[in-house]
Amino acid sequence: MNNIVVIGGDGFCGWPTSLHLSRRGYDVTIVDNLSRRRIDDDLGAQSLTPITTIEDRITAWEEVSGRTIRFEMLDVAQEFDRLVSLLAELKPEAVVHFGEQRAAPYSMRGLTEKRYTVDNNINATHNLLAAIAGLDLDTHVVHLGTMGVYGYDGDGLEIPEGYQKVKVTGDDGTEFDREILYPTNPGSVYHMTKSMDQLLFQFYAKNDRMRITDLHQGIVWGTQTPETKLDERLINRFDYDGDYGTVLNRFLMQAAVGHPLTVHGTGGQTRAFIHIRDTVKCIQLAIENPPAHGDRVVIRNQMAETLRVRDLAELVANMTGVQVAYVNNPRNEAAENDLRVSNKSFRDLGLNPMTLQDGLLEETVEIAEKYSDRYVPQTVSAGSLWTKFQKPGVVSEVQRFHVPHRIAV
Amino acid sequence: MNNIVVIGGDGFCGWPTSLHLSRRGYDVTIVDNLSRRRIDDDLGAQSLTPITTIEDRITAWEEVSGRTIRFEMLDVAQEFDRLVSLLAELKPEAVVHFGEQRAAPYSMRGLTEKRYTVDNNINATHNLLAAIAGLDLDTHVVHLGTMGVYGYDGDGLEIPEGYQKVKVTGDDGTEFDREILYPTNPGSVYHMTKSMDQLLFQFYAKNDRMRITDLHQGIVWGTQTPETKLDERLINRFDYDGDYGTVLNRFLMQAAVGHPLTVHGTGGQTRAFIHIRDTVKCIQLAIENPPAHGDRVVIRNQMAETLRVRDLAELVANMTGVQVAYVNNPRNEAAENDLRVSNKSFRDLGLNPMTLQDGLLEETVEIAEKYSDRYVPQTVSAGSLWTKFQKPGVVSEVQRFHVPHRIAV
Ligand SMILES: NC(=O)c1ccc[n+]([C@@H]2O[C@H](COP(=O)([O-])OP(=O)(O)OC[C@H]3O[C@@H](n4cnc5c(N)ncnc54)[C@H](O)[C@@H]3O)[C@@H](O)[C@H]2O)c1
Ligand SMILES: NC(=O)c1ccc[n+]([C@@H]2O[C@H](COP(=O)([O-])OP(=O)(O)OC[C@H]3O[C@@H](n4cnc5c(N)ncnc54)[C@H](O)[C@@H]3O)[C@@H](O)[C@H]2O)c1
Numbered sequence: 001m002n003n004i005v006v007i008g009g010d011g012f013c014g015w016p017t018s019l020h021l022s023r024r025g026y027d028v029t030i031v032d033n034l035s036r037r038r039i040d041d042d043l044g045a046q047s048l049t050p051i052t053t054i055e056d057r058i059t060a061w062e063e064v065s066g067r068t069i070r071f072e073m074l075d076v077a078q079e080f081d082r083l084v085s086l087l088a089e090l091k092p093e094a095v096v097h098f099g100e101q102r103a104a105p106y107s108m109r110g111l112t113e114k115r116y117t118v119d120n121n122i123n124a125t126h127n128l129l130a131a132i133a134g135l136d137l138d139t140h141v142v143h144l145g146t147m148g149v150y151g152y153d154g155d156g157l158e159i160p161e162g163y164q165k166v167k168v169t170g171d172d173g174t175e176f177d178r179e180i181l182y183p184t185n186p187g188s189v190y191h192m193t194k195s196m197d198q199l200l201f202q203f204y205a206k207n208d209r210m211r212i213t214d215l216h217q218g219i220v221w222g223t224q225t226p227e228t229k230l231d232e233r234l235i236n237r238f239d240y241d242g243d244y245g246t247v248l249n250r251f252l253m254q255a256a257v258g259h260p261l262t263v264h265g266t267g268g269q270t271r272a273f274i275h276i277r278d279t280v281k282c283i284q285l286a287i288e289n290p291p292a293h294g295d296r297v298v299i300r301n302q303m304a305e306t307l308r309v310r311d312l313a314e315l316v317a318n319m320t321g322v323q324v325a326y327v328n329n330p331r332n333e334a335a336e337n338d339l340r341v342s343n344k345s346f347r348d349l350g351l352n353p354m355t356l357q358d359g360l361l362e363e364t365v366e367i368a369e370k371y372s373d374r375y376v377p378q379t380v381s382a383g384s385l386w387t388k389f390q391k392p393g394v395v396s397e398v399q400r401f402h403v404p405h406r407i408a409v
Numbered sequence: 410m411n412n413i414v415v416i417g418g419d420g421f422c423g424w425p426t427s428l429h430l431s432r433r434g435y436d437v438t439i440v441d442n443l444s445r446r447r448i449d450d451d452l453g454a455q456s457l458t459p460i461t462t463i464e465d466r467i468t469a470w471e472e473v474s475g476r477t478i479r480f481e482m483l484d485v486a487q488e489f490d491r492l493v494s495l496l497a498e499l500k501p502e503a504v505v506h507f508g509e510q511r512a513a514p515y516s517m518r519g520l521t522e523k524r525y526t527v528d529n530n531i532n533a534t535h536n537l538l539a540a541i542a543g544l545d546l547d548t549h550v551v552h553l554g555t556m557g558v559y560g561y562d563g564d565g566l567e568i569p570e571g572y573q574k575v576k577v578t579g580d581d582g583t584e585f586d587r588e589i590l591y592p593t594n595p596g597s598v599y600h601m602t603k604s605m606d607q608l609l610f611q612f613y614a615k616n617d618r619m620r621i622t623d624l625h626q627g628i629v630w631g632t633q634t635p636e637t638k639l640d641e642r643l644i645n646r647f648d649y650d651g652d653y654g655t656v657l658n659r660f661l662m663q664a665a666v667g668h669p670l671t672v673h674g675t676g677g678q679t680r681a682f683i684h685i686r687d688t689v690k691c692i693q694l695a696i697e698n699p700p701a702h703g704d705r706v707v708i709r710n711q712m713a714e715t716l717r718v719r720d721l722a723e724l725v726a727n728m729t730g731v732q733v734a735y736v737n738n739p740r741n742e743a744a745e746n747d748l749r750v751s752n753k754s755f756r757d758l759g760l761n762p763m764t765l766q767d768g769l770l771e772e773t774v775e776i777a778e779k780y781s782d783r784y785v786p787q788t789v790s791a792g793s794l795w796t797k798f799q800k801p802g803v804v805s806e807v808q809r810f811h812v813p814h815r816i817a818v
Contacts, residue, residue: 080524111543115489118535119528122605126527134520157579166575166587170566178575180592184608192612196531196605199593203601 003090004287007031007076007128008098009069010054012237013144013220013279017096019227019234020280021287022067029090030054031083032099033075035120039106045241048253048371049223052233060233077123084131087139094140094287095132099124100193104148106243107190114189121193125200133208140211140290141201142283147218147272147303147341149195151185158340162216162299201297209293213286217279218272218303218341221248222359223367225277236276238367240375247271247309248316248356252368253375255320263326267310268336272303278353285349300345304353312356319361412499413696416440416485416537417507418478419463421646422553422629422688426505428636428643429689430696431476438499439463440492441508442484444529448515454650457662457780458632461642469642486532493540496548503549503696504541508533509602513557515652516599523598530602534609542617549620549699550610551692556627556681556712556750558604560594567749571625571708610706618702622695626688627681627712627750630657631768632776634686645685647776649784656680657765660722661777662784664729672735676719677745681712687762694758709754713762721765728770 004021008014009030022028034054040046052060058069074082076099087095100121101107107117125143132139150159164182167175181202184195197214204210228236240249251261274282282302291298307315313324343351413430417423418439431437443463449455461469467478483491485508496504509530510516516526534552541548559568573591576584590611593604606623613619637645649658660670683691691711700707716724722733752760 080520111489111539114539115532115536119532122531123524123528127524130520130523157577157585164577166577166589167584168566168573168575175576176566178592180575180589183587183589183592186608186612187616189612192608195608199595199601199604199608200527203595203598207596 003027003029003092005029005031005087005090005092005095006098007095007124008036008100009071009096010034010057011036011098011102012239013276014096014098015057016225016228016236016276017098017280017283018069019061019065020225020284022061022069023065023227024284026093027068027070029070029072029086029092030058031072031074031076031086033073033078035075035101039101040244043241043243045239045244046374046376047237048240048249048374049235049238049367050232050371050374051235051237056233060231064230064234065227076127077120080127080131083127084135087131087137088135091137092139094142094290095128096283096287097125097128097141097143100144102146102190103244104188104190107188107193109243117189118193121190122196122200125197129200129204129208129210132210133204138211140213140287142213142286143197143201143215145194145197145214145216145299146191147216147301148188148191149184149186149198149216150182151187156338156340158342159301160342161301161345162214162297198297205291205295205297211291211293211295213291213298213300215282215286215300215302218274218301218306219246219248220276220279221246221273221356222275222277222354222363225280238371248273248312251313251316252364253372255316255322255364256368256372257375257377258322260323260325261313261317263310263313263324265326265328266336267313267326268308270306270308270337270339271312272301272306272339272341273356274302274304275354275359278304278351282346282351285346285351289349298345301341301343302346303341303343305355306339306341307356315356315360316364319364412436412438412501414438414440414496414499414501414504415507416504416533417445417509418480418505419443419466420445420507420511421648422685423505423507424466425634425637425645425685426507426689426692427478428470428474429634429693431470431478432474432636433693435502436477436479438479438481438495438501439467440481440483440485440495442482442487444484444510448510448653452650452652454648454653455783455785456646457649457658457783458644458647458776459641459780459783460644460646465642469640473639473643474636485536486529489536489540492536493544496540496546497544500546501548503551503699504537505692505696506534506537506550506552509553511555511599512653513597513599516597516602518652526598527602530599531605531609534606538609538613538617538619541619542613547620549622549696551622551695552606552610552624554603554606554623554625554708555600556625556710557597557600558593558595558607558625559591560596565747565749567751568710569751570710570754571623571706607706614700614704614706620700620702620704622700622707622709624691624695624709624711627683627710627715628655628657629685629688630655630682630765631684631686631763631772634689647780656718657682657721657725660725661773662781664725664731664773665777665781666784666786667731669732669734670722670726672719672722672733674735674737675745676722676735677717679715679717679746679748681710681715681748681750682765683711683713684763684768687713687760691755691760694755694760698758707754710750710752711755712750712752714764715748715750716765724765724769725773728773 004026009018010032101117186192413435418427419441510526595601648654
């Protein structure tokens, strides 16, 4: 009963989570179809840090820690029967589900990417739930959702942890109290799939009394955890391309090569952040504090702090000495938004997260500057969000995408 | 600009809708993969009425009306490129989207059916939206949703048309008014896909300013419309099997063969109903009253009346002289529920729907009794909702499904 399956365990969050759990005595099986690496190849992008193959990662971990991690190359959205066999064999205590296409800009590139994101993410999540229900396992599902499902057009009210208390008025004026799933307002196809996932979880928690935790995570920053630092072959990925790179990583790279930090508009959009070291701790806390059978889905906001993009730029600028350049915002988004988010649930479990103020220097020196010779400047302008829609026999059409949030995840 | 595409136009609602629109001058193209007929074959079930092939139907219609309906055998969930070509060619004014797996009990049979329902319904809907967005068409999407997304554990409050007014309280006690998508509480995998569809519509209406109408339909009863009566080859389907048959159709068949009507528990569950003749009128009204660009999704409740199952049984019993037998309820559902539903939107557009009281006799005589020699008694007990989960190399497991609503759709 100490088996943990980490779907998407080769990814940015999944790899350090796997090591963290392995080190703490869990028997970890990584399930991944390596689609993220294939997408990098397709995009001509690569991690700034020199990540090794999954096989080399696992060998290195065995050498360093004496602990074994099993790897199954498996597409959760496509290979249902293999997923079922694996779960039947392992009967895992928990499955941590990171296995989705997770970049908002990528999900808005064009029709192929939109359709892939919906098909992959919905079927991955549903296959997992159907398999656990079908096998009648007692497995706890820990899923990575995103703060982005809440939408960012905040009204100043604090964003609760998944459920919103509301009052509904009857015909005769009587008020009724309700607690509902927070009404989502996703800004990309990617975020939309996470909203849809919530309905899958709601149903399986109710119908099959499945134990499900959905973690609404902020933007994860930082690269290394204590485990990934133990050997360079264990290094985690650092994405900075226009699709998978977060705004912070792009600032860090601009600073590392001496460019001014480009802030769109006033940089007034607020986002939530958490360091990868705290992500892995949160996952462990979530695993160790499962809901009871019959409980509704437990939703926890997994984030440490919120910051405006311009404050983030100023932070990086102060640390590195580069300038901040304010340029026009090509995107269709609110110039300024406020974001107040409750993270009481993890704080109550003892989380004491690191802040950008504290950890950013290490990230600058040990990652962005150290590997800056691997930096490939990539031009990613808003223009890439116009997609040529072409097929034989059809007059080519141009489609305009409105991407409210270019900040990934 | 008079082209209408009817996805699922060979189905129970889609076929009479296609004829209704064709007769009124629209150029109708039916898109259907005939999956519904295949499912009948798989289940060993068949329509009580002798439906003809889609080719014969279309030929008969041409003979009777002088009007042509085009048919494209096409899987909307699977054959995206063909869908795109067709839409690019037709540039339809509206697409009426009936093309989903629509039986709640079928969607709960087992893992294959659950997975098929999610994969088929979500990809069908998303492919349609992505294609229209990608081609930058001005097509109005008219989708058939279900009353079932609201959930049936009503609290006595009237169910509004898709959006719920609520009050949210800020930290300082200030109250804010919001209007949100009605928080859904689907009771089957099928209903869950319709809840998920709502999020797809919300996103594409917002992001692509697509014009979308979502019709939350009650249980459709009745078989014939003025058009399907014109020639026996045009006859519509009448399902009475345990998966696709509604509670009313099963009562009608029991009455036709002189069996007592079996009501589970107290028969206190309330459901919403609409006659197929009104369904086709509603679709036309929806097409002719599209939202504006940039509007949120227009949601209309498409139903005429609500009735308790026992009252429905009494109605059939009074009309036919058979008895009502109350038996234990094997299902996990509230014994009594109330259901008050607003249908103001269609009433304001002039709908004056037929009631069960008025139309049930015709249905009894002209369908249930007339075709009773084609009746095949099928045993569908609650036991069929326990599914054997078996695969090579995996110890077989038994899964319990809680199906709160065995009443289809
Ligand atoms: N990185 C962030 O800032 C962030 C923030 C909020 C939420 N999240 C969520 O956390 C999860 C992990 O994010 P990440 O940054 O590690 O992404 P990632 O792309 O680096 O990792 C995802 C992994 O899942 C795998 N995968 C995708 N589809 C799969 C399938 N069908 N079968 C098997 N494996 C599959 C990929 O190959 C990849 O290794 C995602 O669901 C994401 O939405 C991430
Ligand atoms: N019948 C009812 O009482 C009722 C009530 C509420 C809502 N609805 C909704 O109305 C719609 C039509 O219902 P119906 O009773 O006519 O169902 P039906 O099963 O008779 O018709 C659906 C049609 O869609 C086709 N189809 C399914 N998947 C397809 C795909 N991927 N590509 C192309 N065609 C596909 C089927 O072959 C079938 O002909 C459904 O979406 C249903 O959810 C029906």
